[in-house]
Amino acid sequence: MKALPSTLGLGVSMTIGYGTLYYSFSVLAPEIAREFGWSQSFVFAVFSVGLLGGAVSAPIIGRLVDHYGARPVLAFGSIFAAAALALLSKVENGWQFAMVTLMAEFVSIAVQYDAGFAALAQRYGQEARSQITVVTLVAGFASTVFWPLIQWLLTMMTWRDVYLVLAALNLALALPVHALWPSYRREIAGAEQGASDTARAESPSRRTQLVLMAVSLSAGGFVLSAMGASLLVLLGDAGYTPAIATLAGSLIGPSQVGARVMEYVRRGVLSPPVTGLIATGAIFLALSLLFAAALVPAVAVALAFAVFFGIGQGLTSIIRGVLPLHYFGAAGYGRTMGTLSGIRMVLSAAAPVTIIFVNEQLGVAAAIGCLLVMGTVGLVAMIGLSRLPSLPTDAQR
CATH class of the missing domain: 1.20.1250.20 (MFS general substrate transporter like domains)
Incomplete structure (x- = not known):
């Protein structure tokens, strides 16, 4: 398209x-x-x-x-x-x-x-x-x-x-x-389809999918919010010069754009859950590298962290939109997105002050360790979500 x-x-x-x-x-x-x-x-x-x-x-x-x-x-x-x-x-x-x-x-x-x-x-x-x-x-x-x-x-x-x-x-x-946006709302055809959607919305399977999705996206939101506010502080406290910290930060943007371009070019090759695994896996790997960089400062490790973090950040914005569509369809999409976003934004709002507080009280390794724990939670939840069935094919038409 x-x-x-x-x-x-x-x-x-x-x-x-x-x-x-x-x-x-x-x-x-x-x-x-x-x-x-x-x-x-x-x-x-x-x-x-x-x-x-x-x-x-x-x-x-x-x-x-x-x-x-x-x-x-x-x-x-x-x-x-x-x-x-x-x-x-x-x-x-x-x-x-x-x-x-x-x-x-x-x-x-x-x-x-x-x-x-x-x-x-x-x-x-x-x-x-x-x-x-x-x-x-x-x-x-x-x-x-x-x-x-x-x-x-x-x-x-x-x-x-x-x-x-x-x-x-x-x-x-x-x-x-x-x-000027087209005034168009996709309607579900037929009363039977509507009843099917209602039953599916109340099913244990859907609730499990929603919980795992909320956990993964919220954990990712915590990490992205904290890093956006405190990355240069954490890298500085880990022993990197302002020039190296700025260089690492500057690599995140191009990596983010590159990941989104690849997603657009190969959008029909990988399913949304697989893209979600790549996104959360890249963030987990990036935080692992950052934790290692805090213990043994090395420029190459810090730069590698930035590249993988940019990839994960770029794809996370996309999976926020495509995962609910993949698992639940277009019907009630706004409500589903609102529920997921409400949970994610609570954690995102708390993230910067939490990580800065931990950094000041316990040190940079503890602060990055907290982020790594959240990255692990996001990845594990996404693995669990990827094992669950998506929206039935007939409901996608």
Whole structure:
């Protein structure tokens, strides 16, 4: 299946969703803290609490997508995201900042992968895998685009004005893409099929699949969130110079993109569960290498860690979307994604502060050891999931 213009547009809108509501924070937080005289730890603690708001909203937004279709959820999500960003430019105290940040992260789910993948599942059904991969390829450049863009904007305006620009991007670029998204909902043909889906949804097999999927994706989310926030700190404490740590970090992005390109090219060769095993296996191997690098610092080991971690990170974003489709189908996809995302985001929000605390109290080897344990849990759960049957073939039609 070719990458359609609407899918590329959705990739651009997802880039804006992540760039304005997630990646912008790490650049603007120091400016906000400086103006109000707050510590950066307070500002980032508020952001972590905001991420928990996203965990609460994920199941709600998933159900809205199932009930009303993806287009209105995406469109209103862009409007509310713009409103939240505009309000951030007006905050005058800590309580206002906390409340508006919570509002922004609560609505972020409606303009990021969860809603975007649901839109593709509704439109393409079991054939959505390639389109999901395309969206992750485009949106994977969100940090690459928005970090330098926001830094450049800060040379010409205040952080408050930057938030107004980010709000305008949601209205000017993302909203048209979402408003023009085809109003199409894949329906299950016939009452018998509907009854079959209900029975399958309540079956012990489905519950087992859902639990294993939630465990694997949540463990992976914990690792990715912790590493995104603390990688350079961990490598520095392990004895690597800033130059080597930065070099290792710079290899993650290209490895991530390379893995997604290979997934797109060979999407018909490997099943989603096999791709899931590769993703979780790559993360487990990467963390094993990082643990070894913490015990015996070696540049080659640190660089090998970065390559494998990039592969695992790149594929994890894809399996988040394709595994629920593979095992449960398009019916109720939004609700399933919302449930999985809610659990994953709770752990993701807690990960950075947990790993930094362990690192400060027990040392870098203990912190990386905790990450390795989570990587092991994710891999074992994925192995168990891969042994379970997928959605019956007749339900995929």
